Amino acid sequence: MIGGICAAVVLVVGIVMAAQRHFSSSARASSLSAQELYDSAIALESKKELLAAKEAYQKILSEYSDFKDIAFVQKKLEDTNTQIIFSAVETPKTVVHEVKSGDSLGKIAKAYGTTVELIKRSNGLSHDVIKAGQRLRIWKGVFSVLVDKSQNILMLKCDDEVVKIYHVSTGKNNITPVGNFKIVNKLPNPVWFKGGKTIPPESPENILGTRWMGFDIPEYGIHGTTEPQTIGQQATAGCVRMRNEEVEELYSLLPVGTQVTITD
Numbered sequence: 001m002i003g004g005i006c007a008a009v010v011l012v013v014g015i016v017m018a019a020q021r022h023f024s025s026s027a028r029a030s031s032l033s034a035q036e037l038y039d040s041a042i043a044l045e046s047k048k049e050l051l052a053a054k055e056a057y058q059k060i061l062s063e064y065s066d067f068k069d070i071a072f073v074q075k076k077l078e079d080t081n082t083q084i085i086f087s088a089v090e091t092p093k094t095v096v097h098e099v100k101s102g103d104s105l106g107k108i109a110k111a112y113g114t115t116v117e118l119i120k121r122s123n124g125l126s127h128d129v130i131k132a133g134q135r136l137r138i139w140k141g142v143f144s145v146l147v148d149k150s151q152n153i154l155m156l157k158c159d160d161e162v163v164k165i166y167h168v169s170t171g172k173n174n175i176t177p178v179g180n181f182k183i184v185n186k187l188p189n190p191v192w193f194k195g196g197k198t199i200p201p202e203s204p205e206n207i208l209g210t211r212w213m214g215f216d217i218p219e220y221g222i223h224g225t226t227e228p229q230t231i232g233q234q235a236t237a238g239c240v241r242m243r244n245e246e247v248e249e250l251y252s253l254l255p256v257g258t259q260v261t262i263t264d
Contacts, residue, residue: 034064038073045080050089054080078164082249085139085163086121093141093158099134109255112138117252143254145222147240147262149176152232154222154240156250166250167232169225169241176238176262181215183222183258186251190223210244211251215260222260223247 041056057077060067067073084091097108105116105128119125123136130136141158147168148155154166170176189201190212199206209224224244225231231243240262242250 034060034067037064038067038069041073041076045076045083048087050080050084050087051091054084081163085158085253086118088122088124088137090137093139095138095140097136097138099130099132099136101132103130103132104128105130108136108138112140113142113255113257114139115252115255121252144259145250145254145261147176147260149174149178149234149262149264152234154242154250156253166242166246169230169233169235171236171238172234174234174264176236176240177217177220178262178264181217181220181260181262183213183254183256183260184216185212185214186254186256187212187214188251207241209242209247211247213247213251213254222250 037056037060041053041060044050044053044056054077057073057080060073061070061077064070090096095112097112099108105119105125109116109119116128118139119136120128122139143163144157146155146157147153147170149170152168152170154168156163156166189210190206190208191201192199192206192208201208201210204226207226209226212221212223214221220239222240222242224247225241227235227241228243230236230241235241
């Protein structure tokens with residue numbers, strides 16, 4: 001009887017140890033697979049095979065959430081997303097427009113719900129002159145913005161996909177309004193009107209930074225900053241504040257009419 005019990009115990013211990021070895025082996029294989037996938041994504045990105053690189057980064061995020069560099073993979077995916085948008089790469093979210101007589105970049109941008117800046121960047125144009133018969137790559141995905149005040153982040157979305165997450169500043173004492181808004185005006189190098197005083201763009205006192213995108217609620221919008229050290233804090237008079245280089249990127253993507261949702 002005792003011998004039978006001992007044999008059973010030995011069998012159970014053996015099974016547990018075998019299971020542990022299998023789990024350890026699987027974990028190593030999973031980690032190795034994630035690393036190999038990451039190395040492949042980096043190589044693809046360096047060769048400008050951006051769609052394949054994006055797919056590899058997405059696979060890591062969906063299947064290897066315990067990967068040691070998962071936060072960096074998320075950042076790489078976001079960077080790859082914006083590279084694709086600004087590139088000449090054709091995707092399901094792009095079309096090719098053949099320029100017709102009477103076309104202008106502004107007219108084309110309005111027809112497709114995009115921006116002149118994005119058309120120029122993705123087609124390598126350094127000027128606004130276009131000619132009949134010229135073929136232009138146009139981004140047709142619809143951008144929207146979600147601002148989460150609890151985390152001081154701005155999420156850029158295209159259709160249902162998250163493109164990129166930016167850290168921002170919102171209003172002191174939670175005064176940034178919540179709700180659904182639209183961008184109704186855009187200004188590069190905005191003048192700031194403060195208490196009857198006009199502060200020019202080049203002045204260090206002009207806290208609006210290099211870009212302004214105004215909401216359909218007076219005096220509120222998304223803008224740059226001369227105080228980048230405040231990003232991530234509740235520090236503004238109610239607007240959404242971004243680093244200048246990041247608000248310039250966003251400005252190039254968002255047409256007038258873009259939906260902006262702000263939540264607590």
